[in-house]
Amino acid sequence: MRTTASLWITTTPIATHGELHLGHLAGPYVAADALTRFLRADGESVLFTTGTADHAASVELRALRTGRPPAAVAEGNRAAIEADLRRAGVEFDQIARPRRSAGYRRWVQDVVSRLHAEGIVVPRVRPLPYCEPCGRWLHGAHVTGGCPHCAAPASAGTCRTCGRPNDGGDLAVPRCVLCGTAAHPRRLRRLYLPLEPFRDDLVSYWATAGMPPRIAALCESLAEDGLPDVAVSQPGRWGVPVRVEGFDDHVVDAGFEAVALQLSGHGTVADELPGRAVRFSGAGHAFHEAVLLPALLLEQGVKPAHVHVVGETYRLTEEDGTGLWALDLLNEFGSDTLRRHVLETRAAERRSGFRRDRLTRSRQVLDDTWNTWLNGLFGAVRAENGGLVPAAQPDGAGWDVQLRRLTGAVGDLRQAYGPDAFDPRRAVAVLDEVVRSVAGFGEEAAYERSRPGRGDAYLGVLAAQLSVAAALSAWARPVMPEGADRLAAVLGVPPGRPVTLDALAVPPAGTPLASPTGPVFGF
Numbered sequence: 001m002r003t004t005a006s007l008w009i010t011t012t013p014i015a016t017h018g019e020l021h022l023g024h025l026a027g028p029y030v031a032a033d034a035l036t037r038f039l040r041a042d043g044e045s046v047l048f049t050t051g052t053a054d055h056a057a058s059v060e061l062r063a064l065r066t067g068r069p070p071a072a073v074a075e076g077n078r079a080a081i082e083a084d085l086r087r088a089g090v091e092f093d094q095i096a097r098p099r100r101s102a103g104y105r106r107w108v109q110d111v112v113s114r115l116h117a118e119g120i121v122v123p124r125v126r127p128l129p130y131c132e133p134c135g136r137w138l139h140g141a142h143v144t145g146g147c148p149h150c151a152a153p154a155s156a157g158t159c160r161t162c163g164r165p166n167d168g169g170d171l172a173v174p175r176c177v178l179c180g181t182a183a184h185p186r187r188l189r190r191l192y193l194p195l196e197p198f199r200d201d202l203v204s205y206w207a208t209a210g211m212p213p214r215i216a217a218l219c220e221s222l223a224e225d226g227l228p229d230v231a232v233s234q235p236g237r238w239g240v241p242v243r244v245e246g247f248d249d250h251v252v253d254a255g256f257e258a259v260a261l262q263l264s265g266h267g268t269v270a271d272e273l274p275g276r277a278v279r280f281s282g283a284g285h286a287f288h289e290a291v292l293l294p295a296l297l298l299e300q301g302v303k304p305a306h307v308h309v310v311g312e313t314y315r316l317t318e319e320d321g322t323g324l325w326a327l328d329l330l331n332e333f334g335s336d337t338l339r340r341h342v343l344e345t346r347a348a349e350r351r352s353g354f355r356r357d358r359l360t361r362s363r364q365v366l367d368d369t370w371n372t373w374l375n376g377l378f379g380a381v382r383a384e385n386g387g388l389v390p391a392a393q394p395d396g397a398g399w400d401v402q403l404r405r406l407t408g409a410v411g412d413l414r415q416a417y418g419p420d421a422f423d424p425r426r427a428v429a430v431l432d433e434v435v436r437s438v439a440g441f442g443e444e445a446a447y448e449r450s451r452p453g454r455g456d457a458y459l460g461v462l463a464a465q466l467s468v469a470a471a472l473s474a475w476a477r478p479v480m481p482e483g484a485d486r487l488a489a490v491l492g493v494p495p496g497r498p499v500t501l502d503a504l505a506v507p508p509a510g511t512p513l514a515s516p517t518g519p520v521f522g523f
Contacts, residue, residue: 005045006046009046010262012280012285014029016073017056017062022342023324029085031309041474048091049095056254059238074099108252112243116191116244125187129186130184130185160284196227199227202291206223212309237251240252280309326338346425369432373442393506399460405437464506469491474496486521492512
């Protein structure tokens, strides 16, 4: 599929072993959507994509635990995940679905077969844990043990603590996740992609890729120690069957497939991909995004032009997740509160524990500050001018100070929303300060009503606040699109305008303010 987009924003594919939970939203997905909305409002042509990792080992593991077919687990959760993402306001242009996308299986098989025929993917005999009671080879989420690099508990594939890859057979004291039995490594012939031949090109790419320090350190240490061989096939039946002679009982490794998945539908030539890309991932997926994906692009003759944005998710156990499903929280708090919360608490370098009181406080800020000010403003316009936007220029004691602050705020917002210095925490803080400042201005300037002979001056105060409300319908939209669009509808201004000073304009005089049926932001 060819694209005319100038920028490609993509996120780590979501494994479909369970429904969407708060940790997913706090990782790459809401943040990537916020950047996409900001750039599109600016007029940038953006392609926003992701995929579902239906063949992840965790999907098969969930199926074994519940006695369901893996396909049923993947399909049911995929549909729920996509619905919950839409409820959260995360709107992808394209979601690659391995079990549903036409031609996907053949495409992945052709990639592996071609790489093998060209000698880029090669057979290797390496140890892989085997569970005697289950009679199964253990890879991915099927096995756990000590990371060979940092000793933290890890599954086969990538350590979520240090970010380094492992091959499963090098885990310390491996155990079968399904039955808990100690696993024993056995030698097995599998397909591998050696990354060492890509060293020079990868090092050159990393030097200009705009990676966070944590990911840069990971890549540089991998290069210093020797780039690993990455498994391309695993024994089993769940996944895309390998079409290479001698590997009839193997499927494409789920980690390798998740990377290839991001290229599916884009062909193999450089002019079928946007010239620039921003990749959002969690730190645990950084190896695949910063090392393996660029290697696959380089192999195809495509010079990567990526900015990597890494955001840590919440530190959740499987038991925690059952109380933090995205659907439940969206029903309780709404998308505005949830999006605002995960962006204002977004962590780039270290996982943090979820605290429900902080989510509740995010809703209180919207209710006590944002909605209280807006409701008071709309009520004053109804009382003073019959609910119509007054024919007055923004004015009032201290408005000149407000203008200077607002001019600085929009500059801060553009920097915080932009890909070069993306910092949604800063954006939320700036938006809150704008609302607090203009609310204080409105309270002080309200005394204009009681000054003899200056009753009309208060209409200028209302006009000033309406101009800020109009600006916020644009400025807050990357963070809280649902509330921002409700605010635009109340004011009668177009939704989705760019985050610029031009948005700071009073709606046309005489425009009737629509009466909101509930809170503008949140619910």
